[in-house]
Amino acid sequence: MTQRIWNFSAGPAVLPESVLEEARDNLLSLGSTGIGILEHSHRGKAFVAVYEETEALVRKVGGVPDNYRVLFLQGGASTQFFQIPMNFLSQDRTADYLVTGSWSEKAEEEARRFGQTYISCSSSDRNYSYIPATCTFSPNPAYAHYTSNNTIFGTQWPGLPPVPKEIDLICDASSDIFSRPIDVARHAMIYAGAQKNLGPSGVTLVIIRDDLIEKGPKNIPTMLQYRTHAKNDSMYNTPPTFAIYLVGLVLKWIERDGGLSGIAERNQRKAAKLYSFLDQSKLFKPTADANSRSLMNVTFVTGNADLDAKVCSAASKAGFDGLKGHRSVGGMRASIYNAFPEAGVDALVEFLKNFEAANPSA
Ligand code: PMP
Numbered sequence: 001m002t003q004r005i006w007n008f009s010a011g012p013a014v015l016p017e018s019v020l021e022e023a024r025d026n027l028l029s030l031g032s033t034g035i036g037i038l039e040h041s042h043r044g045k046a047f048v049a050v051y052e053e054t055e056a057l058v059r060k061v062g063g064v065p066d067n068y069r070v071l072f073l074q075g076g077a078s079t080q081f082f083q084i085p086m087n088f089l090s091q092d093r094t095a096d097y098l099v100t101g102s103w104s105e106k107a108e109e110e111a112r113r114f115g116q117t118y119i120s121c122s123s124s125d126r127n128y129s130y131i132p133a134t135c136t137f138s139p140n141p142a143y144a145h146y147t148s149n150n151t152i153f154g155t156q157w158p159g160l161p162p163v164p165k166e167i168d169l170i171c172d173a174s175s176d177i178f179s180r181p182i183d184v185a186r187h188a189m190i191y192a193g194a195q196k197n198l199g200p201s202g203v204t205l206v207i208i209r210d211d212l213i214e215k216g217p218k219n220i221p222t223m224l225q226y227r228t229h230a231k232n233d234s235m236y237n238t239p240p241t242f243a244i245y246l247v248g249l250v251l252k253w254i255e256r257d258g259g260l261s262g263i264a265e266r267n268q269r270k271a272a273k274l275y276s277f278l279d280q281s282k283l284f285k286p287t288a289d290a291n292s293r294s295l296m297n298v299t300f301v302t303g304n305a306d307l308d309a310k311v312c313s314a315a316s317k318a319g320f321d322g323l324k325g326h327r328s329v330g331g332m333r334a335s336i337y338n339a340f341p342e343a344g345v346d347a348l349v350e351f352l353k354n355f356e357a358a359n360p361s362a
Helices: 016-027 045-062 075-087 102-112 226-231 241-256 261-282 304-318 341-360
Strands: 068-073 096-099 117-123 144-147 169-172 189-191 204-210 297-301 330-335
Touching: 016 330, 045 068, 045 204, 068 226, 068 241, 075 102, 075 169, 075 189, 075 204, 096 102, 102 117, 102 144, 102 169, 102 330, 117 241, 204 226, 241 261, 261 297, 261 341, 304 330, 304 341
Parallel strands: 096 117, 096 144, 144 169, 169 189
Antiparallel strands: 068 204, 189 204, 297 330
């Protein structure tokens, strides 16, 4: 087999090797069924068992209270950007958006199609390099929406945003879902595309409080009503069976590794190694303010675009993939989600150290 390399992709991203191996073993036959995981009917006993186990694992690993439903939807987090306001925002109401990056911007833009939005806070004045300290809210908003981790800009809410308890809080957790403990009960809804921390692309995890499900109008397309998926255990239509299966395997891997607190500890340690190198470096500097730094996406620059390009090309020759920063920040971005091994972070720090030593006058 070709040697696997250090994959810093922002998503789809690296998956645990043991998960890939188990999936490979079940491609031809899921357990002793004689039918591969990709080939099982979603209505058959074997897949229903996989589904039920995965749903139970989301509840157990995430500490999801009984009054929440777990849904596995399609269309990515981008579909949630409009499905949420389509269900919960009407022309006569306002929804509040905490805008901390391009993904929250996109979510807010979609909401404007359905009603009024109010920008509770924004860090656009400094290219989204920080998490705002204060927010304001409109009177009686339908909900407040935030993005817990800003994949492109390398910032993350260190904890819950300062949203009053009486406002229904909705979180786009696409790039830090289950990377640390999360207070589900404080949210009305949490959603995330699986392809960074939970599995492959193709499935969006939605954790939604019971009372919201029936709030949505009934005259919108059936597939876009949350009640449709809640009533049918996410099987109103054919669900992304393989993606759900893989999420289940990843959740078992998280459980084996100490659950969310174990994963959080490891994620802290990985990010700290990288940031402490960058903080003492004379060549590289992190782009995010120190108190807003993401543990998932570490963004950094040399301050010289040509040199950044040289770093990326040398890194790629040395077996590090996906380090080029997003065009709106430039420089480098190391995405080190749950499954990214600590040894890969050590290897990157070593590489950057050597690069700096070889380019002293840069
Ligand atoms: N929100 C965040 C925070 C993201 O990082 C992304 C994708 N990178 C999205 C939303 C969009 O997700 P999808 O591609 O699943 O629609």
